[in-house]
């Protein structure tokens with residue numbers, strides 16, 4: 001029987017000309033080579049296309065330094081998308097253009113003041129949604145996500161995160177029941193019922209991996225953890241070393257939206 005696979009859309013946005021004015025929390029500022037950052041970002045987009053994503057590029061936002069990190073502007077599940085109110089004031093204007101595009105694919109919810117949340121703090125693992133309480137994400141933000149997704153059967157858990165910017169620096173999903181984690185930046189007890197695979201301790205930033213369908217995008221900066229993962233997974237490597245200077249990693253630069261055949265056929269837009 002022929003079964004049509006869900007289509008994956010990858011939302012991206014080009015690296016802003018003002019990237020050198022990006023927010024930084026745990027990283028010391030170093031000059032970012034704009035052309036090199038853009039070339040690496042294009043290679044990332046090409047990789048997502050090769051892995052079966054349809055690329056949708058958001059309009060450039062050169063006056064917003066961190067606009068390339070689209071992951072922080074929305075939380076997308078199969079049933080809806082929540083447009084975030086990012087914790088950093090300088091990033092709040094990024095969301096409107098994302099809402100215009102995501103509204104073509106999902107029912108939208110919003111986050112109102114005083115709630116704040118960055119998409120980088122939200123890890124979806126099957127029906128479990130873990131949200132890092134970080135410098136960017138507060139309890140009101142967690143509560144708003146809970147109210148939005150729990151009616152669809154998701155279980156939302158607020159978790160502690162330390163030593164890094166976002167929960168997704170410390171934990172990302174390998175499957176619907178397993179997370180790749182840096183145990184030093186989370187508390188294992190916050191993740192009951194989920195398998196936790198630790199990174200190599202010599203590579204603290206190695207817990208950020210991007211899943212696109214059955215494929216994985218990963219940084220070549222973590223060879224020890226990669227060797228361990230490659231025993232069971234096929235990794236596709238993309239070097240984002242210039243964007244790492246802006247505290248970004250592979251998940252930050254896209255929003256992957258799954259479109260089921262029913263949704264595709266019934267789409268109103």
Ligand code: CIR
Nearest residue numbers: 022023069120246247248252
């Ligand atoms: C920021 O501090 O907001 C950006 N310079 C980096 C955001 C990275 N995003 C992510 O991890 N999801």
